[in-house]
Amino acid sequence: MAFVVKFDGKSFSLKSADGAQTYNVNPAQQQSWQVALEKQAKQQGFKDTSEMLSKVTVTVPNAGDSQYKIADQFGIGVEGAQVMVEGNVQFADPDLIHTYNEGDLKPDFVTVPVAPEPILGSDAPAGKPETKGAPVEGSEAPAGQTDSVKKQNAIDTLKNPSATAEQRKTAISTYLDGHNGSVEERTKAAIDLLDPNQDYGEQKVRTAKRQEILDVLVEPYKDNDTKKKVFDSLLEHTWVSEKFSDQSMDKVIGEHAKNKYDIDCDPTKWNK
Incomplete structure (x- = not known):
């Protein structure tokens, strides 16, 4: 199952699918990821990385993952998964995404149209220290x-x-x-x-x-x-x-x- 990219306002980390483990990202990765995610954010219509990570969930594939498996991991149905795949315009071949390996400088970041889980100890979504207007329980989204x-x-x-x-x-x-x-x-x-x-x-x-x-x-x-x-x-x-x-x-x-x-x-x- 895919790892979830987290950003606390200072640095990136990865969280396991079950939320039980957090993995550090080394300094070289931090810099490379910032550049790659900034480019991807603009490709997908966001102002910057911070906005993208505050509104959607960004993942990196684990062994055996495909975009459709990642969509299923987050409870997205077949039609929604197709829309998700089409929205990930950064992939030349949407059926080919690469497994993340520790230390990867340029992993395949898969955007999932699901609001990110809050960072532990904060009411804010994963991409920003504080923000207003995020979906709340009972919303129609x-x-x-x-x-x-x-x-x-x-x-x-x-x-x-x-x-x-x-x-x-x-x-x-x-x-x-x-x-x-x-x-x-x-x-x-x-x-x-x-x-x-x-x-x-x-x-x-x-x-x-x-x-x-x-x-x-x-x-x-x-x-x-x-x-x-x-x-x-x-x-x-x-x-x-x-x-x-x-x-x-x-x-x-x-x-x-x-x-x-x-x-x-x-x-x-x-x-x-």
Whole structure:
């Protein structure tokens, strides 16, 4: 079972899967790991190593581990494991990860979308001395997944040309279903995924993927009045992008509302 990377604000260490043993990391490793993890954090959309380690669990493989076995170790199901594998963009071959050996300067760090266990004697997560806003008992985040991780997983899955429609739908739903407090809250969350600055591929592909986001967004609402409210709200939003105009985004939204749901939004908003 994989070892868990810990950082107390000063140095790295490794913790056994059962939490019973802690292993020191030598000075040469400390420096090398800091550089490697800083690079990985930015690859995966975090500001720095500290932020990454405060929001997700970072592991190194033990003998016989694969990414799917590590996901299972943390209680992540098959679909969630697929999203996790796709999110670990640092591996050229996701099916090939290397076993950690004592003293390794450049181990394979596997990011697991589960909130880290607190450091013993502190209320803070593994990556920071103190922080606010971490998931608490009773929150709606499944398996400890933070909202930012679910959003990033959705974006990464949408960008992945190998992801299936079902995988995209699962990733989008996982993120949006954490924002079901109100129609407005769910719609606002979807705007982050619809953002025209997200590169989802060439025109037909990115349009189709944004239509998928719209479908998942309105799926919980059975009446067309609520669906129309959602589409109207999106048409009121100002989409800011150097590559795509606000009007082109509105056209995608208005046409999909009409063609898929037979909902007539104000044509002056999109059909110009």
